[in-house]
Amino acid sequence: MIPPDLRGRRERDPFWVAVNAAFNGIQRFRSLRAPAPPAVRPVDRTMRLTVQEVRREAEDVVSLRLGAPDGRVLPAWQPGGHLDVLLASGRRRQYSLCGDPADRRSYRIAVRRLPGGGGGSVEMHGLREGDRLAVRGPRNAFPFLAHDRYVFLAGGIGITPILPMVTAADRYGADWSLVYTGRSRASLPFLDELPARRVTVRTDDEHGVPSAADLLGDVPAGTAVYCCGPAPMIDAVRAAVRMDATLHYERFAPPPVTGGKPFEVELRRSGRTLPVPADRSALDVIRDVLPDVAYSCRQGFCGTCRTAVLSGDVDDRAPSDQGDDSMLVCVSRAASGRISLDL
Numbered sequence: 001m002i003p004p005d006l007r008g009r010r011e012r013d014p015f016w017v018a019v020n021a022a023f024n025g026i027q028r029f030r031s032l033r034a035p036a037p038p039a040v041r042p043v044d045r046t047m048r049l050t051v052q053e054v055r056r057e058a059e060d061v062v063s064l065r066l067g068a069p070d071g072r073v074l075p076a077w078q079p080g081g082h083l084d085v086l087l088a089s090g091r092r093r094q095y096s097l098c099g100d101p102a103d104r105r106s107y108r109i110a111v112r113r114l115p116g117g118g119g120g121s122v123e124m125h126g127l128r129e130g131d132r133l134a135v136r137g138p139r140n141a142f143p144f145l146a147h148d149r150y151v152f153l154a155g156g157i158g159i160t161p162i163l164p165m166v167t168a169a170d171r172y173g174a175d176w177s178l179v180y181t182g183r184s185r186a187s188l189p190f191l192d193e194l195p196a197r198r199v200t201v202r203t204d205d206e207h208g209v210p211s212a213a214d215l216l217g218d219v220p221a222g223t224a225v226y227c228c229g230p231a232p233m234i235d236a237v238r239a240a241v242r243m244d245a246t247l248h249y250e251r252f253a254p255p256p257v258t259g260g261k262p263f264e265v266e267l268r269r270s271g272r273t274l275p276v277p278a279d280r281s282a283l284d285v286i287r288d289v290l291p292d293v294a295y296s297c298r299q300g301f302c303g304t305c306r307t308a309v310l311s312g313d314v315d316d317r318a319p320s321d322q323g324d325d326s327m328l329v330c331v332s333r334a335a336s337g338r339i340s341l342d343l
């Protein structure tokens, strides 16, 4: 408010008008001379690691040991953690850490080769000792929590997050057991690293495909069940596990689409409109025509497939896929009709 003039009047006094103008001029002059604030630069948390060792662990499975080129200590991780791997092709993939968390100079991951997959596993199998690999993390979406009793269930390459958990449970004296399943013994990586006394190996060629009851057995109340494997295995275990046990699971393949309705996805930049049937994800349909579209987990938690929505309403199907003009095309769908994407 303009103060009263020297005679107590409220109209604009030339004296105060002059004082204000001088003050504003000084402020403007100072702001012109002040150095511009430094630009905010995004922090690049990518590590460029060297492939130190490639080992064949089972049919179509190799492990890779990664370390810093200068041998420095790497960020710590806990059982259940994974790395985001940024491949030279631009693909991103996530691989569970399956080495020893106490080893701070190297990470170990393992990859099953899937020739009919999205190409990431084939590219990983092409890596050789001495190659460089860009990674981010470690991150943990499958935390291993302290319990007195565990039942671990692993299907094939699903052993990778379970292996460090088993080792930790064994180290601190928990009561635990593991059922490890797969097509055949030759397809099961890391069998020789598991303490045989607590491990039951069930292979399809010897025992047939196991039911959830075969896997779970008689789980005592209060047991923590940790499960990683193909989607049908996890779905069966989820349906069968008793109410007083706690179930923790991680899929390495996307869950089937349930409750989906057909819609159309318009790829505005590509000039294509594609029908998405009720039982397929938008990502899978888009990959048919844009095979290099970015994705990783295909389960709605990594954010790699987030795509700008240009028009249409989104049926958000991931907790993190809400509140802005984009969608995770691996799980979310159009609420109705058609959705247009910036692809």
Ligand code: FES
Binding pocket: 294, 295, 296, 297, 298, 299, 300, 301, 302, 303, 304, 305, 306, 328, 329, 330, 331
């Ligand atoms: S691929 Fe991970 S959120 Fe879609």
